Amino acid sequence: MADTGGGDNLTILKLGGSVITDKDTPETVDDDALAAAVAAIAESPAIDDESDEANLIIVHGGGSFGHVHASDHGVSTTEGTHDPAAVTAIHGAMKRLNSVVVDRLQAAGVAAVPVHPLSAVARDGEAAVSLPTAAVGSLRAEGFVPVLHGDVIAHAGQGVTVISGDELVTGLADRLGAARVGLCSTVPGVLDGEGDVIESITDFESVAAALGDSESTDVSGGMAGKVEELLALARPARIFGPDAVGAFLAGDAPGTLIDGGSRD
Amino acid sequence: MADTGGGDNLTILKLGGSVITDKDTPETVDDDALAAAVAAIAESPAIDDESDEANLIIVHGGGSFGHVHASDHGVSTTEGTHDPAAVTAIHGAMKRLNSVVVDRLQAAGVAAVPVHPLSAVARDGEAAVSLPTAAVGSLRAEGFVPVLHGDVIAHAGQGVTVISGDELVTGLADRLGAARVGLCSTVPGVLDGEGDVIESITDFESVAAALGDSESTDVSGGMAGKVEELLALARPARIFGPDAVGAFLAGDAPGTLIDGGSRD
Numbered sequence: 001m002a003d004t005g006g007g008d009n010l011t012i013l014k015l016g017g018s019v020i021t022d023k024d025t026p027e028t029v030d031d032d033a034l035a036a037a038v039a040a041i042a043e044s045p046a047i048d049d050e051s052d053e054a055n056l057i058i059v060h061g062g063g064s065f066g067h068v069h070a071s072d073h074g075v076s077t078t079e080g081t082h083d084p085a086a087v088t089a090i091h092g093a094m095k096r097l098n099s100v101v102v103d104r105l106q107a108a109g110v111a112a113v114p115v116h117p118l119s120a121v122a123r124d125g126e127a128a129v130s131l132p133t134a135a136v137g138s139l140r141a142e143g144f145v146p147v148l149h150g151d152v153i154a155h156a157g158q159g160v161t162v163i164s165g166d167e168l169v170t171g172l173a174d175r176l177g178a179a180r181v182g183l184c185s186t187v188p189g190v191l192d193g194e195g196d197v198i199e200s201i202t203d204f205e206s207v208a209a210a211l212g213d214s215e216s217t218d219v220s221g222g223m224a225g226k227v228e229e230l231l232a233l234a235r236p237a238r239i240f241g242p243d244a245v246g247a248f249l250a251g252d253a254p255g256t257l258i259d260g261g262s263r264d
Numbered sequence: 265m266a267d268t269g270g271g272d273n274l275t276i277l278k279l280g281g282s283v284i285t286d287k288d289t290p291e292t293v294d295d296d297a298l299a300a301a302v303a304a305i306a307e308s309p310a311i312d313d314e315s316d317e318a319n320l321i322i323v324h325g326g327g328s329f330g331h332v333h334a335s336d337h338g339v340s341t342t343e344g345t346h347d348p349a350a351v352t353a354i355h356g357a358m359k360r361l362n363s364v365v366v367d368r369l370q371a372a373g374v375a376a377v378p379v380h381p382l383s384a385v386a387r388d389g390e391a392a393v394s395l396p397t398a399a400v401g402s403l404r405a406e407g408f409v410p411v412l413h414g415d416v417i418a419h420a421g422q423g424v425t426v427i428s429g430d431e432l433v434t435g436l437a438d439r440l441g442a443a444r445v446g447l448c449s450t451v452p453g454v455l456d457g458e459g460d461v462i463e464s465i466t467d468f469e470s471v472a473a474a475l476g477d478s479e480s481t482d483v484s485g486g487m488a489g490k491v492e493e494l495l496a497l498a499r500p501a502r503i504f505g506p507d508a509v510g511a512f513l514a515g516d517a518p519g520t521l522i523d524g525g526s527r528d
Binding site for chain 2: 082084085087088091092095099102103106110111112113114115116117118119120121122123124130131132134135137138139141142143144153154155156157158159160
């Protein structure tokens with residue numbers, strides 16, 4: 001039951017910050033969870049194939065690295081700062097986490113290389129994202145697997161604000177024409193009021209009540225936001241749990257399908 | 265005797281890798297030299313002015329950080345690698361140097377923030393550079409001083425190759441319309457056969473003999489290359505020594521003027 005989309009063979013995989021870090025301890029990697037995700041990626045057809053071009057881009061969240069510093073400095077996706085020390089505190093923490101992820105992927109045989117959004121991405125005064133893909137696209141064409149992360153980026157009139165990993169995923173998927181988009185969360189999918197995985201979501205209204213009610217959806221850092229972000233994407237995406245990374249990369253259809261249906 | 269160019273009030277300052285590092289000891293900062301450059305920058309009118317926009321972009325070279333690793337892995341501006349471990353070795357060393365430079369500038373009151381070229385810049389198959397300026401331009405508009413560095417970048421058909429700080433300087437100057445461009449080298453300017461500073465250079469042929477002959481010009485890592493790069497720039501630039509950073513930023517005209525005269 002493989003699902004495919006438009007574009008080429010590109011898969012964009014997001015590893016949630018709460019999946020790969022211990023969210024309760026500042027700047028602590030969840031070694032077992034990261035090792036499991038790395039193993040699933042290293043064994044996947046996206047890495048194994050014989051094309052010269054890499055068919056995978058990885059984005060990870062902040063977890064106990066970026067979020068702690070962002071919170072300390074009062075910075076969010078809408079609240080900015082002009083303090084350069086806040087920029088380097090948040091960005092530096094995310095680069096430390098990114099370095100761990102990239103190193104572990106390389107050690108497992110994945111040609112991972114770091115890409116830091118602050119160096120390339122910006123928001124204008126209407127919060128629209130400018131996301132040049134020269135580096136990501138060219139690295140991928142040369143066989144490297146770009147590994148991006150939630151970060152702070154310049155934001156007109158605000159200094160810098162946070163860009164989430166989810167927003168990078170949809171921005172890259174739109175611009176690069178990803179065939180498959182998957183978000184690995186701490187939960188096995190978007191859960192309904194009874195805690196069961198919703199099979200597919202095509203509009204927000206039908207699930208708003210469940211997303212608002214369920215405590216269990218909040219541990220991943222805002223499931224409602226993820227669903228809204230993915231519904232706006234002009235291609236289908238999936239939200240699934242840590243155990244399903246391998247299945248997703250193999251072409252299976254775990255977790256919840258999010259498909260807003262807009263194709264422009 | 266101030267020299268001005270077109271564009272707005274933007275100054276681009278390059279700090280040579282051999283100026284701010286001890287080139288003979290791997291990954292060693294020249295603390296005194298960096299402190300002097302940082303002090304000159306912090307006191308300069310480019311930082312002191314009252315505009316909300318930062319009027320300065322800083323680029324630094326690799327010195328004993330990037331060059332050692334690039335050499336170990338056989339990577340240069342023309343010789344590439346597809347080895348992800350080589351990418352992170354070279355890029356990681358440059359990020360360590362960049363972090364020191366940014367931290368010292370911040371400690372001196374400069375709103376410095378890091379910008380890593382690997383995340384944004386790429387070369388095509390004809391080695392033409394794609395250098396998106398969304399992040400650099402937006403950071404600057406918000407009052408931050410972007411601090412870039414020589415790096416490895418994706419290069420079509422080659423994996424990654426080195427982009428020098430000098431090439432970033434001219435690329436940014438062209439795209440952002442810098443009013444003033446200055447390269448701080450270890451020597452007080454481009455030296456003639458007698459070791460005297462040449463006042464101005466408008467074509468390469470007139471100085472080729474001196475640049476080829478003089479041992480003293482080689483310590484900065486290829487003065488001939490710098491001169492050629494700056495002659496191709498559609499605006500005047502200066503090469504000067506470590507003692508002249510403050511004078512240059514104050515609007516004076518130290519060292520050697522390089523002006524190829526092309527204005528397109």
